[in-house]
Structure formats: structure tokens, C-alpha cells
Amino acid sequence: MSTPLLQITNLSIDFIADGITTNAVKNSSFTIEKGEMVAIVGESGSGKSATALSLMQLLPDTASVKGEMLFSINDISPINILQLSEKEINKIRGKDIAMIFQEPMTSLNSVFTCGNQAMEAIQLHEKSSATIAKEKTIALFEKVKLPNPTDIFDRYPHQLSGGQKQRVMIAMAMSCNPSLLIADEPTTALDVTVQKTIVELIKDLQQQNNMGVVFISHDIELVADIADKIIVMYKGEIVEQGETKDILRNPQHAYTKALLTCRPGKHSKGERLPVVSDFFSDGNSIEKINTVPNISAIRNQKSEIYPVLSVKDISVHFSEKKKIFAKQKEPFKAVDNVSFDIFKGETIGLVGESGCGKTTLGRAILQLIPATSGNIILDGTDLTHLSKKEMRPLRKNLQIIFQDPYGSLNPRLTIGNAIKEPMKVHQLFSNYKQQNDKVIELLEKVNLKAGHFNRYPHQFSGGQRQRICIARALALNPSFLIFDESVSALDVSVQAQVLNLLNDLKKEFDFTSIFISHDLAVVRYISDRILVMNKGKIIEEGSADDIFFSPKNEYTYKLIAAIPGSRF
Secondary structure (H helix, E strand, O other): OOOOOEEEEEEEEEEEEOOEEEEEEEEEEEEEOOOOEEEEEOOOOOOHHHHHHHHOOOOOOOEEEEEEEEEOOOOOOOEEHHHOOHHHHHHHEOOOEEEEOOOHHHHOOOOOOHHHHHHHHHHHHHOOOHHHHHHHHHHHHHHOOOOOHHHHHOOOHHHOOHHHHHHHHHHHHHOOOOOEEEEEOOOOOOOHHHHHHHHHHHHHHHHHHOOEEEEEEOOOOOOOOOOOEEEEEEOOEEEEEEEHHHHHHOOOOHHHHHHHHOOHHHOOOOEOOOOHHHHHOOOOOOOEOOOOOOHHHHHHHOOOOOOOEEEEEEEEEEOOOOOOOOOOOOOEEEEEEEEEEEOOOOEEEEEOOOOOOHHHHHHHHOOOOOOOEEEEEEOOEEHHHOOHHHHHHHHHHEEEEOOOHHHHOOOOOOHHHHHHHHHHHOOOOOOHHHHHHHHHHHHHHOOOOHHHOOOOHHHOOHHHHHHHHHHHHHOOOOOEEEEEOOOOOOOHHHHHHHHHHHHHHHHHHOOEEEEEEOOHHHHHHHOOEEEEEEOOEEEEEEEHHHHHHOOOOHHHHHHHHOOOOOOO
16 A cells, blocks of 8 residues: 555644643544545534644644654555654655644734745745746746736735635645645635535546545535545544545444534524534424514515515615826625515525625615615615714614624623623613623523623634624613624534524514625524625515525525526
């Protein structure tokens, strides 16, 4: 038998801080052959990223790493990566082992152009001149299918979309033709269509270059079509590994079964989504609940029903600042003549790719950005004609939960004070005790504890921080909520927990809402009706099931086909 590209034996990683030891990875062993793609799947905290970072010796000094990592370079005798000095590992990083990190915006340096950053590894490892390195970089940009590679070379990261930034990261990783490529959650929070193209691109590059690939993901269905082998990690341990087809068809461990079952696309509306804890309890029973009210039934109960919100011919245009002697460009139409109604207790799903205008529309409804034309009527009041002073008392009834919970919370405020802040602004309750009691009540409603009151945002997981943001939005008992990509970056099981929570809270608080997302499977599960946006316009609308199971527009069909595990 040939020597494996990578052989890991009894890998253990411990983090030591303030005298407390945390076991991140426990006695893990697996191999990767040349030209093989191995997927490591699991939720946040399972140890998958710590395993990948240990391969590059990028763990902090507080980490204690034990075990053996034998890496075979060009069929020579394997070397133990864990025994290499800093100088020796620097010769391997970026050349023989390359890594695509999870968040391209923070991984790319904002003060250098994309081209200069991609050239760096070529010049360092291949000792190429700047001219040759530039030519190779532009060729790599073409290979990863970036539009206008020469233009992209001179652009800065903030001038690119999320998918384009990720392609730049892939080009950088491929610059020295590595033997092993590590892709750490390379598609998290990307649109489903962009996600699909990135996954296919990595697979194509792997086959072209006969690389070994470690593909890390929290979504087991995402890797189902590309991985040769799947390793499932749970709480630092490998609980199951094997050929992809065997893992998918006949999972043995309860955690693997949970990962395969948690996605909302596998469940009908009204069915409570299973979470990991359900598979470790006796009976594994999944409780049924009633979700949002049936709007058509509500309409039939009354001879006349008025919408809570009417959006009439709304447009939002952005104009570039005119340059001296330059011709004024046409304004960018982010939202173009959009109209729809929302009725009491209804959840409207607003779906589309990044740049389609869905977030801009949501912020225009909240009057966070001005509409160029049209009317937004909430409970009979036209919001577009109100001054900021007139709008302020109405904001109690209009709240938004943003995509990034960490960026939405002030890191210097405890979560109790963060939830209490809107109560102070709108002068709710007569004293601090009543406000504190309300905060504790809200924490308990979102399945957190009173003892969490004095903790800071960084002390919580992503799913917990999103629950805090939901509690803060509910502090004023609003009648209308907008959820802007509020579950897109969460692990599938945490996503299921948050969606179950939203259904429970909707039943209790009876709010009306808009749910913005690029994932039609999630939108279909949580919504009564769906509006599909593309290039600033609503191109299709209808009931959630009609849109998901019988799409009329080709763009809608494309969104559904890109969902991992899609029925198409």
C-alpha cells in the first residue's frame, strides 16, 4: 500500500487558561490519501477547526497538542508536523499545506489589494519576480472564475462580494499547488447559489491537482456530493467515520442522525424541528406544535380584513457622488417599485441572493434609510411622511434582529443592560427593579437563565447571542418584527433551536413579521407567504408551499435547486 498523504494518530488538544483545562480534541485518529476529499462535520465546539489549525501549527500558545501527525511530501519519508520548528513549518505553510479560512473579510488584509495579497505566497515560496507573480495571480483568478481578473487584482477586499472574496482566498491557497488543502467552513453565510459554486469549484480544483482536501463544515448535506469520506466530531471526539455513502445511508451514532435530521427542509410546517438533545433522550420523540396562524382562515372569519403593513410602489435608489468632469451615472436601483401587504399575525418570507435588495427593503420599512419614492403604511400611518421626531414613538412597534448578533450587541454592556436599554429609551416601567424583572422574564422566554444577566456578549455562543438579540427586540413588546438573515450563520441544530423558539414566541406574542433569508428551505418552514426578489424587484410571490414545491420563475427554481439535499 502507498503511504497516506496524512496520518493522524491519537491527536489530543487541550486549552489551558486561568488554571482550567478544556479538552478540545480527544484521542482522534484518521488518514487522508492523496487525491482524497475528507469532510469533517460537527457543530461549533466539536473540535473540527482546532484539528485543522493544529495541522498548520496555528493554535495559540495556551494550547497543548499531543499525538502524531505524519505528513508525506512528494512521496518522501513522512515527517511529524508536531515536531517541526517554526522555521521548518513556515516552509510548509502555504506551499505544501494551504488553508481557506472561514471568514474571508477578516482573513484578507483590508489595506492591501487582493492581487498583492495573492502574490505574497508565490514570491515567498517560489522566489518569483513581481512580474511573474502577477501573471500567475491573474491566471489563478481566472482559474477560480473571478470576473475581470485584471480588475480584481487591483481591488481591495471591501470592493468585492462575499463569494468573490472567498474565490480570492481559494486562489491564494492554490497559488503554490499544495498537496493538502484545508477548507474551514468556506461557505458559511454565503447565498445557496454561491455556496454551491464554491463547493463545486473546490471539488474541481481537487480533481485537477490530485490534492488531498480536508473540508470542514457544520452541514453534513453540503458535503454529501463531494466528499469521499466523512468524519463526524462531537464534543472533541470522532464519534463516526467512514465512506460518505455508508454514513448517509446508515448512520450509526445518534449525533450523526441528528445532523441529518435537523434541517427545516426535511420537515413540514407545524412540525417541531428536532435538535441534538432529542436524539440523546429516551424515546427520541419529536413534539408537534401549532406554528403561525393560518392567514387564509383568519380572512374567512371576517368579511373585511385590513393589512398591518402596506408597501406601495417603494423604490430605493443610490446615486454615486458626481466627480468633476465625469458624466453622472444612472442611480443604482436597489429596490425598484415594490408593492405588497402583510396581515396581522402573518410571517412573510423575503428571499433572494445577496444584492437583490431584500435587506435594503427591510431597512426602508423601518425608516433606517429613506425611500426614493412610494409609501409605507403601518396601521394606517404613512411612515414615509414622518419626521425623525414623529417616527421615534412608533419605533416601539417596529424592531429588527440583524444577521450578526455579535456585531449587534455592545461588547461593553452586559446582556442584561443591553436588553434593558430600549426600555430606558422609551421610558417603560417606573423603576429599575421592574425593568430588571422584565429582562429576567425575557431571558427565560428565550431559554437563557437569570444568572446570565451580568455576563458579556463574548461569553456566549453564536446561538445564545442570537437569542439575546431576540429578547432585546421583544423588550418593547413590538407588533412588527423583521428578521434579517438571523439564522444563516448558525449550526444546523442551533438553527433548529432558534426556529423552534421563534415559532413558540410568535404563538405567545402574536407579532407580525418579515423573515429575510437567502435559504428557501428555512423561509418555507417559517413563513406563510414568500416573496422572491431579484435585482430589486419581486419576481414571484405565493404561499410558502406553492413557491417551494411549484416554482414558476426560473430564478426561484435555481434557488431551490442550490439547497443542499434539494429535492430537485
